[in-house]
Amino acid sequence: MKKVALSILFLLLGIIIYSSYKLIIIEKENIKLRSVINSVTKDNKTIKNSNINYQKQINILKDEKKDKWEELEEWKKTKIEIEEALSS
Amino acid sequence: MEKDKNRNRRSPIFLIVSMLCFIILIIIIIYNFYSLNKSSTKNKELNNTLNTLKENYNIEINKESELKNNIDELNNIDNNISKTKEEVFKLASKLENKITNNETKYKIAYLTFDDGPYYSTDKVLDILKKYNIKATFFTIGLDKDICFDNKNYSCADTYKKIVDGGHTIANHTYSHLIFRGLYNNSELFINQVIKQEELIKDRTGVTTNILRFPGGSNTAKSLCRNDIDKIMKSLQDRHYGWVDWTAQDGDGGYLPSYEKAWSNFTNSINENIEVILFHDYSNITISMLPKAIEYLEERDYILLPLFYESIKVNK
Ligand SMILES: [Zn+2]
Numbered sequence: 001m002k003k004v005a006l007s008i009l010f011l012l013l014g015i016i017i018y019s020s021y022k023l024i025i026i027e028k029e030n031i032k033l034r035s036v037i038n039s040v041t042k043d044n045k046t047i048k049n050s051n052i053n054y055q056k057q058i059n060i061l062k063d064e065k066k067d068k069w070e071e072l073e074e075w076k077k078t079k080i081e082i083e084e085a086l087s088s
Numbered sequence: 089m090e091k092d093k094n095r096n097r098r099s100p101i102f103l104i105v106s107m108l109c110f111i112i113l114i115i116i117i118i119y120n121f122y123s124l125n126k127s128s129t130k131n132k133e134l135n136n137t138l139n140t141l142k143e144n145y146n147i148e149i150n151k152e153s154e155l156k157n158n159i160d161e162l163n164n165i166d167n168n169i170s171k172t173k174e175e176v177f178k179l180a181s182k183l184e185n186k187i188t189n190n191e192t193k194y195k196i197a198y199l200t201f202d203d204g205p206y207y208s209t210d211k212v213l214d215i216l217k218k219y220n221i222k223a224t225f226f227t228i229g230l231d232k233d234i235c236f237d238n239k240n241y242s243c244a245d246t247y248k249k250i251v252d253g254g255h256t257i258a259n260h261t262y263s264h265l266i267f268r269g270l271y272n273n274s275e276l277f278i279n280q281v282i283k284q285e286e287l288i289k290d291r292t293g294v295t296t297n298i299l300r301f302p303g304g305s306n307t308a309k310s311l312c313r314n315d316i317d318k319i320m321k322s323l324q325d326r327h328y329g330w331v332d333w334t335a336q337d338g339d340g341g342y343l344p345s346y347e348k349a350w351s352n353f354t355n356s357i358n359e360n361i362e363v364i365l366f367h368d369y370s371n372i373t374i375s376m377l378p379k380a381i382e383y384l385e386e387r388d389y390i391l392l393p394l395f396y397e398s399i400k401v402n403k
Binding site: 005008009012013015016019020022023026027029030033034036037040041043044047048050051054055057058061062065067068069071072074075076077078079081082083085086088 | 106109110113114116117120121123124127128130131134135137138141142144145148149151152155156158159161162163165166168169172173175176179180182183186192193194220222252253254390392
């Protein structure tokens with residue numbers, strides 16, 4: 001009886017130690033993930049802001065060089081049209 | 089006996105304590121597994137969030153390089169236009185060869201407008217812009233400071249408008265005075281070509297090397313007689329190419345009606361690479377132009393501006 005009780009006790013203790021160990025590892029990983037997420041979020045924000053600035057810059061340039069930009073787009077369309085004709 | 093009695097007395101307490109310990113251990117295990125489960129779910133959530141963030145980051149990185157390219161394109165827009173134009177002409181040369189060898193159903197039409205610029209050239213440019221079509225303008229220079237068809241306007245700026253529209257600006261001599269000495273001798277003729285070349289360069293910054301003889305090469309040959317070889321040699325020395333035409337609506341001569349112009353035009357379209365002669369002063373041509381463009385496009389013609397390397401440019 002005593003032996004059985006001790007075995008159960010050790011088994012339970014083993015389960016507790018194992019699950020605690022697992023818990024600590026996962027929590028550690030979660031902490032690491034949170035910090036990675038924070039830094040990626042920061043990077044995302046930075047690049048998003050820089051892209052917004054680039055877009056603004058593009059809009060200003062497009063406005064300044066509207067006719068030229070349209071001409072370039074038209075030439076690109078013509079190029080695609082000829083390429084399609086060549087590959088037909 | 090005494091010992092047994094004591095053990096029996098301790099037994100229930102021992103059992104209760106053991107049970108309590110057991111229950112506490114079980115509670116700890118349940119709590120641990122509950123926390124483990126919660127942490128694992130959180131872990132999955134965090135991994136998903138991280139993946140989404142990384143995906144978004146990659147999207148933004150791609151967007152960034154695209155935007156940077158766009159900025160570069162815009163900052164070097166003139167170079168990019170020239171580069172794309174060069175590529176278009178190289179491809180067009182290949183297409184011309186394919187068409188000549190009957191290897192494609194597609195055809196090419198070069199719309200050309202002679203003797204301008206006029207006040208009405210603006211209308212032609214608007215129509216071409218609407219259809220996203222580039223054409224060729226064989227310009228002259230004499231009497232163009234005042235538009236022939238509207239004395240209140242100057243045609244001096246129209247040369248630049250033609251170039252800004254992406255069209256090919258080409259040489260039709262400065263004076264076009266066919267029967268007043270243009271073809272009298274080779275030197276005079278070449279001087280007229282150079283004078284117009286300089287005028288175009290001055291007004292647009294473009295140096296052209298494509299010429300159309302006023303009246304066409306046959307007129308030049310018949311009027312110049314012995315001097316034509318000299319003219320051709322001089323043109324060659326100046327790296328000029330010259331172009332006639334293969335189709336027209338007859339707007340250079342007497343045109344009684346729109347219908348006549350239309351039938352002239354449609355009857356003359358029968359080659360796979362057409363150079364079509366129009367004059368940008370002709371109101372009939374201008375009113376017919378949208379329909380003419382649609383007519384050609386429906387028949388698989390790709391409408392392009394002339395370029396030096398084209399097989400239609402004689403060298
Ligand atoms: Zn002419």
